[in-house]
Amino acid sequence: MKISQLSDATGIPLATIKMYLREGLLPQGEKSSPNQADYGDEHLRRLKLVHGLLRVGGLSVAAAREVVAAVESDRFLVDIFGVAQRAASSSVDADNVTPEAIAVVQTITAGWHTDPRGPGQMLAAASIAAFEASGQRNAVRWYERYAEAARLIAEADLDLLDTRQTRAEKAETVVLGTVLGDTLLAGLRRSAQEDLSSSRYISPSGEDQPSPDPSAKETHS
């Protein structure tokens, strides 16, 4: 198909597709004439993957290039997981991680086989360090329950992979699931908070009066 048909089939603007070609994120089509190239199903598939990573996953062009190279490589899927994780994790400034927070993460993930300097452990430790530096205390049970939930999520991630047949399909699911799963979870967490906080009414304790804002009243049932 022509480049314009790639655009029609995906709804991705022509200028964006040309940028992906220039950046090497999408391989050049086969020249069918000096001014025209022909694109196949593989291009279509790659285009959707790249667009998902960049547009919604928020990856940089460099990070997306690395992820795409991993998908096309013959590396173990566990390694592709690693590449996707690093690409989809904002890098953690070591200054933001305290030894105390690292110890907490090691406790709540005791028995897990993980790289103690990997993106997972560092991200978790940076969050806990920030939470405690902000004056929050006595949250160990909260951390533990997050670790339990994270395990359920990772099991769902691997079960989804099992439904994919070919290696290429598995690799694509690894990278898109890693990148987009965080946002999906963030969204569903907010929805669940909304639901639970409206049913389990949280009374403003202390001397404060509830606001007379009428929109607040609906939740006060």
Place this chain on the structure above:
Amino acid sequence: MKISQLSDATGIPLATIKMYLREGLLPQGEKSSPNQADYGDEHLRRLKLVHGLLRVGGLSVAAAREVVAAVESDRFLVDIFGVAQRAASSSVDADNVTPEAIAVVQTITAGWHTDPRGPGQMLAAASIAAFEASGQRNAVRWYERYAEAARLIAEADLDLLDTRQTRAEKAETVVLGTVLGDTLLAGLRRSAQEDLSSSRYISPSGEDQPSPDPSAKETHS
């Protein structure tokens, strides 16, 4: 205490504290002389909160200002949840949400009391729309399991709130937990993926050969 003591007590640079004062994120201290102001425990507490929101939570100054105003208001905690959620959610471009994805989110959160146009539902729908536009299919069970995990997480969030005594403490835990909980969960999810994918060996199916990378072998047990 003097501003330099605020800095010593928190490790936050003096220039950063002065910026927070200029931006109105931290109230001015009481003038003790023409060139000196006095700060109390309330300032210390506010400083830690603001720094956690901006530095690790990644909020903009404008978003942090809105969150701080909500914490200090007499609004219902459920409303403060809403303010924190909006501040901690990248805004979703309506173009990135399809009616199909909205329908999927409504199905997996059936029975939840949520605002169908709230940040939770929109973020989740945008993720699903991007996932499916990238060529991923047959993932409904995966979405459902994310919704189940999100509910466990939200329950942990509300239980943590129950351990906080005063309204100010509750409000601070709401905003910091909302902002930092996403990152904590992203980190723990990666660690759990690492652990599970190394124990549940994922064989590269199809014609590909596993790479001879020795670091990959460890996971091949």
